[in-house]
Amino acid sequence: MTSLTDAVLAGADGAELLRHPVPDDFRAAFIREEDSAMFADVRDKDVRKSLHVGAVPMPELAPDEVLIAVMASAINYNTVWSATFEPMPTFGFLKHLAAKGGWHTRHDQPYHVLGSDAAGVVVRAGSAVVGWQPGDHVVVATGHVNDQEPASHADSMLSDHPRAWGFETNFGGLADYSVVRASQLLPKAAHxxxxxxxxxxxxxxxxxxxxxxxxxxxxxxxxxxxxxxASGGLGAYAVQFVRNGGGTAVGVVGSPEKAEIVRRLGCDVVIDRTEIEQGSPGSLGTPAGWKRMGKAIRKAVGEDPHIVFEHVGRATFPASVFLARRGGTVVTCGSSTGYHHEFDNRYLWMNLKRIVGSHGANLHEQWETNRLISQGRVVPALSTVYGLHEVGEAARSVQTNRHIGKVGVLCLAPEPGLGVTDPALRERVGTDRLNLFRSTAGGR
Incomplete structure (x- = not known):
């Protein structure tokens, strides 16, 4: 522990935080460049072998950045990609960023501090930061973008190279301290x-x-x-946005346990894919499997989907193109089962369907999302919480798809349940609703 860490944990105000020196190093979860080839010709790329927790040097703060004391973080699939060095080692991203010169050169290190989610306390603010100051409770938006490029002012995700913080940059959220641009900050939901x-x-x-x-x-x-x-990190939020927006949510899950969770979340129709596959795993990748799925959807809601929320990739994409109705849309943001998709293009062009690529979110979209969360209209999908020293196990649970919803990681927070500053709102939203994934999934 350092005096600054002690002050943060004691709830010190900004003036008090500024009296304590920033430590020379800090605890973080990282991968090492020297290990980049460790999984060559290895079938099970176990992230517990590549993720390390230890001290790393504290980077200098740029004028437009803040240093946050990270109270908690979470595991995303990009941490699994980083820790398996696939589809390529992320050290290439860091070198590409460093090549831009200036403050960017700090990111090129022989270690990569991971993590693209965080909640914490601002402890230092750069000289160019406006609107944020030490003592503020914040969460971190993922987009690390060039806000001086013209395209960014239309949609920052269309800028020259939008980066995922903690994946394509260094000094991410799975650590006791993290460096964040002021343009990534959002106020933490008080409840x-x-x-x-x-x-x-x-x-x-x-x-x-x-x-x-x-x-x-x-x-x-x-x-x-x-x-x-629908019971995963992305899917659980999708269910809530569909319900809030007056749509009909049809969730696909892989077990009765997951089906129960999404029903309680408010999903209108839940389909257990194991029933569709009829004892033949992977049959959803065949035309016969697509047709069984389409029949099940029409039986439940009377029509085909207007929109297919796609992030699984190779294993489901052919079915997604088939299942969307005539004139419908497949919107995709990732490919956790593989990037190379094959589908029957006749179902796309002859039925006038659309495929929309989506990546991350710009700051305005992040702000609108955070507003809904802060109002209690969208609830967390948190199911399990690990300590930072257990980050390998936490990431492994996501790698092997043993998780439900989101997997959290405590960093400086000594125990779960801390940080609530509006208990009245929490009571109105309801602890049962807020803890839905943890109670149903038996989360730790």
Whole structure:
């Protein structure tokens, strides 16, 4: 412990935080460049072998950045990609960023501090930062963008190279301290604990852009939305946005336990894919499997999906193109089962369907998402909480798909449940609703 850390944990105000020196190093979860080839010709790329927790040097702060004391973070699939060095080692991203010169050169290190979610306390603010100061409770928006490029002022995700903080940059959120641009900061929802707040930014805002934003599928009232992986991090937020927006959520899950969770979340129709596959795993990748799924959807809601919420990739994409109705939309943000998709293009062009690519969320979309969370209209999908020293196990649970919803990681927070500053709102929202994933999934 350092005096600054002690002050943060004691709830010190900004003036008090400024009296304590920033430590020379800090605890972080990282991968090492020297290990980049460790999984060559290895079938099970176990992230517990590549993720390390230890001290790393404290970087210098740029004028437009803040240093936050990270109370909690969360695991996203990009941490799994980083820790398996796939599809390429992320050290290439860091070198590309450093090549821009100036403050960017700090990111090129022989270690990469991971993590694209965080909630914490601002402890230092650069000289160019406006509107944020030490002592502020914040969550971190994932987009690390060039806000001086003209395109960014239309949509920052269309800037020259939008980066995912903690994946394509260094000094991410799985650490006791993290460096964040001021343009990534959002106020923490006062009724949430640190770990609940940290579980939201990346997945919730990604789902918002995919479904609600005019940059995505432009969901409207009455739309039938098919949501793959409805009990996962992205899917759980998608279910809530569809319900809030007057649509019909059709969630696909892989077990009765997951089905129960999404029903309690408010999903209109839940389909257990194991029933569709009829004892033949992977049959959803065949035309016969697509047709069984389409029949099940029409039986449940009477029509085909207007929108298919797609992030699984190779295993489901052919089915998604098939299942969307004539004139419908497949909106995709990722490919956790593989990037190379094959589908029958006749179903796309002859039925006038659209495929919309979506990536992350711009700051305005992040802000709108955070507003809904702060009002209690969208609840966390947090199911399990680990300590930072257990980050390997936390990431492994996501790698092997043993998780439900979001997996949280406590960093400086000594225990779960801390950080709530509006208990009255928490009571109005309801602890049962806020803890839905933890209680149903038996979360730790």
């Amino acid at each position: 949430l604990s640190w770990e609940e707040a940290a579980s939201n930014p990346l997945c919730a805002a990604t789902a918002y852009r995919m479904l609600v934003s005019d940059k995505g599928a432009r969901m409207k009232q009455g739309d039938v939305v098919l949501i793959w992986g």
